[in-house]
Amino acid sequence: MxxxxxxxxxxxxxxxxxxxxxxxxxxxxxxxxxxxxxxxxxxxxxxxxxxxxxxxxxxxxxxxxxxxxxxxxxxRRNAPGQDGCSQTEMQQRHIAADAELAAIFAVDVGTALLEQQSLTRTNGAVGTVVRTYRLLYTES
Missing domain, CATH: 1.10.10.10 (Winged helix-like DNA-binding domain superfamily/Winged helix DNA-binding domain)
Incomplete structure (x- = not known):
């Protein structure tokens, strides 16, 4: 565009x-x-x-x-230094694919994935949780 x-x-x-x-x-x-x-x-x-x-x-x-x-x-409303009562927490961790994730990614159960989570709180209460998953490509 x-x-x-x-x-x-x-x-x-x-x-x-x-x-x-x-x-x-x-x-x-x-x-x-x-x-x-x-x-x-x-x-x-x-x-x-x-x-x-x-x-x-x-x-x-x-x-x-x-x-x-x-x-x-x-x-932006959750970015550091902004006014307001909202905040976002970002986390990531390595996980093993369960049956559902393995089917989505077309990989074996137990395959290494990266889980990224964004949690937004407003006035202390959780407003949204967004989780994304990615394959971890390891060189063999």
């Missing part, structure tokens, strides 16, 4: 659109942002421009990057 420039740098226009998606919940807290290749195609921008946009979001504490795994959204 190309966006108008109107005098501001292209990366800033892309960052503003991604910010809007994160703050509106289109990209929920804990969700993986689209791959750089998908963003370059959507915005018809160079890879470096997309990387600058993501860096701007990281500076604004709207996303966190787990190198080799991707960039994840963090709700």
């Amino acid at each position: 190309p966006t108008p420039h109107y005098g501001q740098p292209r990366y800033r226009t892309i960052a503003d659109e991604l910010r809007r998606r994160i703050e509106s919940g289109v990209i929920p807290p804990g969700a993986l942002l689209p791959a750089e290749s998908a963003l370059t195609a959507e915005f018809r921008a160079a890879r470096g421009t997309v990387r600058q946009a993501i860096a701007a979001l990281r500076e604004a504490e709207l996303v966190v990057t787990d190198h080799g795994r991707g960039t994840y959204a963090v709700s």
Whole structure:
């Protein structure tokens, strides 16, 4: 989706659109942002421009990057230093696939997975829990 420039740098226009998606919940807290290749195609921008946009979001504490795994959204209202009574806790751990997860990933029961959990609390009460799972690729 190309966006108008109107005098501001292209990366800033892309960052503003991604910010809007994160703050509106289109990209929920804990969700993986689209791959750089998908963003370059959507915005018809160079890879470096997309990387600058993501860096701007990281500076604004709207996303966190787990190198080799991707960039994840963090709700601005839950970011450190923001006013309000909400907070987000992010955790990750290695788990063994149970029967349900093994069927989803088409792997054997017991295969190593990475579980990432984003828990949002508002006034101390849990509001949302988002869990994502990824295969751990080990070199043999």
